[in-house]
Amino acid sequence: MSNLITVSDLTVTFGGARPVHAVNGVSFTVGTGEVLGLLGESGCGKSVTLRSLIRLHPPRRTTYGGRIEVDGQDILGMDEEQLCRYRGAVTSMIFQEPLLAFDPVYSIGRQIGEAIRRHTGIDARAAEAEAIRLLDRVQIPQAAKRYHAYPHEMSGGMRQRAMIALALSCRPKLLLADEPTTALDATVQIQILLLLRELQREMGLSIIFVTHDIGVAVEISDRVAVMYAGRIIEQGPIADIISAPAHPYTQGLLASTVTQNMRGSRLEAIPGAPPDLANLPVGCAFADRCRQASAQCRAAPPPYDSRLGRGLACFHPLTESVAP
Amino acid sequence: MSTDLLLPTAEDRGGPAQPILLVKGLRKYFPLGSSLFGRNRGAVHAVDGVDITVPKRTTLGIVGESGCGKSTTARLLTRLIEPDDGEVIFDGEAVGTHGGISIKELRRNLQLVFQDSFASLNPRMTIERAIAFGPQVHGLPAKEAVERSRDLLGRVGLEPNRFGGRYPHELSGGQRQRVNIARALAFNPRLIILDESVSALDKSVQAQVLNLLMDLKDELKLTYLFISHDLNVVQYISDHVMVMYLGQVVEVGPVEEVYRHPRHPYTQALLSAVPSLDPHHRTERTPLTGDPPNPINPPPGCRFRDRCPKAHAVCASIAPPSVVVGTDHSVACLMADPASGHPDAI
Numbered sequence A: 001m002s003n004l005i006t007v008s009d010l011t012v013t014f015g016g017a018r019p020v021h022a023v024n025g026v027s028f029t030v031g032t033g034e035v036l037g038l039l040g041e042s043g044c045g046k047s048v049t050l051r052s053l054i055r056l057h058p059p060r061r062t063t064y065g066g067r068i069e070v071d072g073q074d075i076l077g078m079d080e081e082q083l084c085r086y087r088g089a090v091t092s093m094i095f096q097e098p099l100l101a102f103d104p105v106y107s108i109g110r111q112i113g114e115a116i117r118r119h120t121g122i123d124a125r126a127a128e129a130e131a132i133r134l135l136d137r138v139q140i141p142q143a144a145k146r147y148h149a150y151p152h153e154m155s156g157g158m159r160q161r162a163m164i165a166l167a168l169s170c171r172p173k174l175l176l177a178d179e180p181t182t183a184l185d186a187t188v189q190i191q192i193l194l195l196l197r198e199l200q201r202e203m204g205l206s207i208i209f210v211t212h213d214i215g216v217a218v219e220i221s222d223r224v225a226v227m228y229a230g231r232i233i234e235q236g237p238i239a240d241i242i243s244a245p246a247h248p249y250t251q252g253l254l255a256s257t258v259t260q261n262m263r264g265s266r267l268e269a270i271p272g273a274p275p276d277l278a279n280l281p282v283g284c285a286f287a288d289r290c291r292q293a294s295a296q297c298r299a300a301p302p303p304y305d306s307r308l309g310r311g312l313a314c315f316h317p318l319t320e321s322v323a324p
Numbered sequence B: 001m002s003t004d005l006l007l008p009t010a011e012d013r014g015g016p017a018q019p020i021l022l023v024k025g026l027r028k029y030f031p032l033g034s035s036l037f038g039r040n041r042g043a044v045h046a047v048d049g050v051d052i053t054v055p056k057r058t059t060l061g062i063v064g065e066s067g068c069g070k071s072t073t074a075r076l077l078t079r080l081i082e083p084d085d086g087e088v089i090f091d092g093e094a095v096g097t098h099g100g101i102s103i104k105e106l107r108r109n110l111q112l113v114f115q116d117s118f119a120s121l122n123p124r125m126t127i128e129r130a131i132a133f134g135p136q137v138h139g140l141p142a143k144e145a146v147e148r149s150r151d152l153l154g155r156v157g158l159e160p161n162r163f164g165g166r167y168p169h170e171l172s173g174g175q176r177q178r179v180n181i182a183r184a185l186a187f188n189p190r191l192i193i194l195d196e197s198v199s200a201l202d203k204s205v206q207a208q209v210l211n212l213l214m215d216l217k218d219e220l221k222l223t224y225l226f227i228s229h230d231l232n233v234v235q236y237i238s239d240h241v242m243v244m245y246l247g248q249v250v251e252v253g254p255v256e257e258v259y260r261h262p263r264h265p266y267t268q269a270l271l272s273a274v275p276s277l278d279p280h281h282r283t284e285r286t287p288l289t290g291d292p293p294n295p296i297n298p299p300p301g302c303r304f305r306d307r308c309p310k311a312h313a314v315c316a317s318i319a320p321p322s323v324v325v326g327t328d329h330s331v332a333c334l335m336a337d338p339a340s341g342h343p344d345a346i
Helices: A046-052 A080-086 A108-120 A124-137 A156-168 A186-203 A214-220 A238-243 A248-256 A295-299 B070-077 B103-109 B127-137 B142-155 B173-185 B203-220 B231-237 B255-260 B265-272
Strands: A003-014 A020-031 A035-039 A062-070 A091-094 A174-178 A206-211 A223-228 A231-237 A305-307 A310-312 B021-031 B043-054 B059-063 B085-090 B110-113 B191-195 B223-227 B240-245 B248-254 B323-326 B329-331
Touching: A003 A046, A003 A206, A020 A046, A020 A062, A020 A206, A020 A231, A035 A046, A035 A214, A046 A174, A046 A206, A091 A156, A108 A124, A108 A156, A124 A156, A156 A186, A174 A186, A186 A206, A186 A214, A186 B265, A206 A214, A214 A238, A223 A238, A223 A248, A231 A238, A231 A248, A248 B203, B021 B070, B043 B070, B043 B240, B043 B248, B059 B070, B059 B231, B070 B085, B070 B191, B070 B223, B103 B110, B110 B173, B127 B142, B127 B173, B142 B173, B173 B191, B173 B203, B203 B223, B203 B231, B223 B231, B231 B255, B240 B255, B240 B265, B248 B255, B248 B265
Parallel strands: A035 A206, A035 A223, A091 A174, A174 A206, B059 B223, B059 B240, B110 B191, B191 B223
Antiparallel strands: A003 A020, A003 A062, A223 A231, A231 A310, A305 A310, B021 B043, B021 B085, B240 B248, B248 B329, B323 B329
């Protein structure tokens, strides 16, 4: 499997008098046709990392560092015109709230058709036919009729399907998904996840799927990267991470997630709260909440060590097999 | 921790066997107004004939998809909106009727905690004052109210000297939700309605708040009505669970029994839509197709029949009555009623 995406030592800082270090040296690769889950709590930098891959942050206030390479192209070095060609055609994105992602004054079919015409230059009739085919493909009933529907006329699940159709309209190689199922009911969420999985296999898509929900990550990802305070702290195949987490934070996150049949037992909550990104500690950002923490952890951040398909940034891992 | 609080605790009037909350036939329709030619456009059947029984010192979980009437039920019970019909009995006393418990009295006994911890707090009040505000309005002297507020902050795990003077924006989401819980406790309530109160929190913080809720329930002899869309959390915290669909109760029973042996096809579908957390056994097919339907002018018969895999012609004509299928376990499905004429009935 060749790597479609290579991110090396990415840093993202939002400027101002009190700069916020949202992403602090993130490196990962995603292969063609692979689904990477980015897992973490709010403010851990998962969405910021995702948006950097398509350069959605306001240019004047954002400072990038490191390198992002997608399909052989250097994303951080692109000019505006190159970005326009890149977005949609190579990489596209779906969001948590499709009502905000669609333009409310045009029908969804027209918006999908517009994207197709912009990138392929086919005529309006053909674009309409293609848009209807896509709407049908994402299992929207009566696609030809729904072509004329406005975003507010559709239910949450249908809007999310329409957004997937829009995102896939130009046959991208990479789909960035920013919590696309979080706002949906569980019964609809699983429909969308299954649809994404099906489309991913069919089109050979690579997906980076951001979520805070471990259950969702399990349903969709091949591999998962756990983020904390702007860094990837652990990474590996989803089954390994679930069964044998090596980082104390990953372990804590799994233990504090309420799953089936936990009734009667006390939850193992992680004490405290995540650190302030404008004022990060010198050492490991998790040290203050960690039971294993030592003086070494507070002196310098643990290096990210990756081998045998698993990565870890911890001085005191819980699993011996991945110890540095 | 001391339990002697300054406001008089509302006494247990009905005795331990009397359910703290008994609701019969609760109904609320929101009319849609009339069209240009004066024709009535119908109504949103938000809550349509809901019966609830909550025994003292237990937790009743309410689950269902968005738009099923969970939150409207909570608002009706606290009288934030007026019900169209139905009887609410709080610890043996009818609410809002002559000779019963007054609304003001009810609200002292019954408090709400909402999902959005930030919107629930006045941004211009320190949290210490926000908690003291309610008791003060109800006649507690300012000094005592603040004292009480500080006591409660300590109880929910926020050091009063450190946090008391802060404003809501200076707290994290988990801390703010603790403040909301403290404020709900300020009246020494006996029933707390938690409307998606932990849903917006990160998992690690959610676990802290759930632990706190469990501790408070034991310490203060509380009863909870826990509304959530997260079935795992509901299973964790509840004793009984009530499943709602389009404004009606489709199944209610002890949480373990309902989760292990769900009888209503909707409950079954809802439970199998929960991600499994097992990478080797991913969900392979969708338990339900389509979105939750619109509660405007629902069709006669069973409201779930359009999405039900077991629907039969008879489901369109008979609205399924609630049938008892076990101890405290009842289900509103024709398949549970042998006399209904549904071919799969047992």
